Amino acid sequence: MMKKIRLTVQLLFTIITNGYTYGFLNGKIYRGGLKYVCVPGLNCYSCPGAFASCPIGALQALLNQQGFQIPFAMIGFFFLFGSLLGRFVCGWLCPFGLVQDLLHKIPVFRKKKTLPFHRYLKYGKYAVLLLLVGVGSMFLFGGFAKVPAFCKYLCPSGTLLGAIPLLSANESLRSQIGGLFFWKFGILLLIVILSIKYFRPFCQYLCPLGAIYGLFNRFSLVQIHWEKERCISCKACERACPAALSIAEISRSPECIRCGKCIEACPEACLHFGRSGKREGTSENINLHTKKGAES
Amino acid sequence: MGFWRKNRQWLCGVLAGVILLAIGAAQGQLAVIWQKAVMICMECIGIG
Structure with missing residues (x-):
């Protein structure tokens, strides 16, 4: 019963927050006022269906500003959702978590819970948070502008929910594909294959959002x-x-x-x-x- | 009193969240997020 309820919540939340059908049909993204706010899960704001912003993308946008400003808005957002829900967000409200859950249901390979060296690899998400989202976004430059390093070099959610639907509907974007796209597509492919055998490899080992919410797990409202x-x-x-x-x-x-x-x-x-x-x-x-x- | 003792950690977290969010909004950070989110993020889709 719990399994069915969770799947229903995951599906409904993903469909409602990514319901901008016009974007999917025309290769465009939603540009309205709802994008002032973020969804709690990892949901690329360049997904053609996305009505709201991605919290990690938003954090990087603030860190990418000229000079340095403490990203109060996003720290506040993480305190708010973390204190209320902790990693309940990952289990019930994250679209990329849902994708991995569905892949894990495919009846091939013998299923395993964790990767070898799990006890060390589980700290990978903190390294991603610190090095790619934090240091990378503040100090990596592309030309004269800072780059959102996590989105640019790692995020498979952006490739799956943003790049693939946008590129398939928008020819002018498709003509600009280069090496970076294939790098990110390779990462997505690896995560997809691993997800079929292992439980949520991206969430367990790489997701910076999971790393943040995990810090609140001990005292969040939902326990x-x-x-x-x-x-x-x-x-x-x-x-x-x-x-x-x-x-x-x-x-x-x-x-x-x-x-x-x-x-x-x-x-x-x-x-x-x-x-x-x-x-x-x-x-x-x-x-x-x-x-x-x-x-x- | 018992309610406060049992729930103070997450309540303080929520309160801190609301205050920080309000400070960020007052500094115009939500507008920065919106400006980024309404343009196709070339880095996110592996082009930029």
Whole structure:
């Protein structure tokens, strides 16, 4: 049930935020007032359907300005969404996350949760955030202008949601394709192939937005609460967790995307969305405690 | 009091977010974002 709800939310959010059909048909992008605001997930603002801006693109646009200004607007945006949702955004509201989830459903290859050397590679997203989004955007120049280094050299979401639909509908853009496009297309292809075998490789190892939201996971409003006293240690949740987290790490770890697979897998229903202690004393809890007590 | 103790971390985060967002907006940063977002980003699509 949780799986279906999540897929529905992911699809609806992606369709609603990328619903500018005129752009897809004519190879143009939306230029209205909604682009003053950002969507919470990684959604290229050069996608012909995009109604709003990409948070990482927006952060780089501010860092690309002449001189240096603290990007207050985007730091505020990350605090706002991070404090409310944490990486729930990745699991439920990110279009590129949805793409990887769908690719992972393709029934070829033996599925694996993580890449080899996961314990080291998972820090890659922080390196991308620091070096490409931060330092790269402030100090890399193309001519006299600073360049959005992450968008330019890495972002596969821009290639998939922006470049491919725009280039297929706009001939004048197509005529300008060069080596950079093929570099980015190669990265997209690699991520696509890896996504079929491994769970969300881009989110786990490269996404700077996931790195930012992960920092808020420990205290965000949306949490997965574990009722430890009712847990029978069957480890069904750990087997179900696509990010290979232990029960103590679920929800608090920066790697948890709150996909809810652990909640669905728990036979005792001792995991649920909510904040610590919120369900204490509900009738459901009391009944289960009584039942357990009677059995023992 | 109990509500505040349980929820203060994320509430402070939200409050900080709103204040920072307002400071950024007052400095004209949302307009900078809009100007970038309404032009096709050549770097994003692998041309620029």
